Amino acid sequence: MEYILTTKQLSKYFYQKKALEKVDINIEKGKIYGILGPNGGGKSTLLKLAAGLLKPSGGEITIDNKNPGVYTKSIVSYLPETNYFYKWMRIKDALNFFNDLYVDFDMENAGKSIEFMKLEEKEKITSLSKGMLGRLKLSLALSRNAKLYLLDEPLNGIDPVSREKIITSILDVFNKKSTIIICSHLIYYIEKLLDYIFFLSEGQVILEGETENLRNERGISIDKLYQEVFQ
């Protein structure tokens, strides 16, 4: 099996507070993964470690067999939850910004994606609604030809129409060579996209498995399973 990301006993502490504790996960190429769990469970911390924005306190994380660094950043497209744009930017500037920053950014695709998301290049980013901003961030993240996409809460605060557009875009970018990891607690909407899930709670993986097998064995949806596990 070829893994694009593996962690061994990966831990992260913020002073006394543990965010991740001895997490072992293996992520195969060509699949869509869901990392699911309540707020504060460690989902975002795990993605930030994979994106190379945080350093592990213990254990190891490798992407394409390398520790996070310049190379891994060049093959990983990370969609953060936060707003990272400058106030003066219009959508066009954000596109150029990404184009300058990443060699694998596909400007043509980005243009199409922006259009599909019903956004206009001349719009000021500060004037965008939350849904529009979410669509823009996703367009940018998915317009890179990355090997690994890390999507942190892509559907948070997104209206139903935007949600469908985002799901379509995620499916469009996904292929045999790419791998997608989605962190979310809005499981209902994304569970049909997921090959495999990890439930993360208090910094530890408390359940994992293939979604179709879990549905088959337990006769309930992943959403329902989540509610049972985390009630």
Next chain:
Amino acid sequence: MEFNNCSPIYLQIIDSIKQDVVVGKLKTGQKMLSVRELAGKIKVNPNTIQRVYQELEREKITFTKRGMGTYLTDEEKIIKLLEEEISDKIIQEFINGMNKLGFSNDKIIGILQEYL
């Protein structure tokens, strides 16, 4: 396509394709959508569709022409079997439901005759 997330999605898609074959919505011998096309159309993971097509091929409902894609069988025998499989399933579900309500098989026959 709306899914019931409580059972495996690939099984639901298989059932829906079988249904379409039996009612003629999918024509025998016709080319099926590619894995990507179908995944995009019903918005599910392409790996799920891959599994659907593997299963359909295993049941000889579809076959692959190398480099050309997946085609629906034109063997009447298999279509006939499918028809039986689906009607069996509907009848089984109906009988189970009625039995659960406390109807005996004799009574079900009576009710059915009256209804029809």
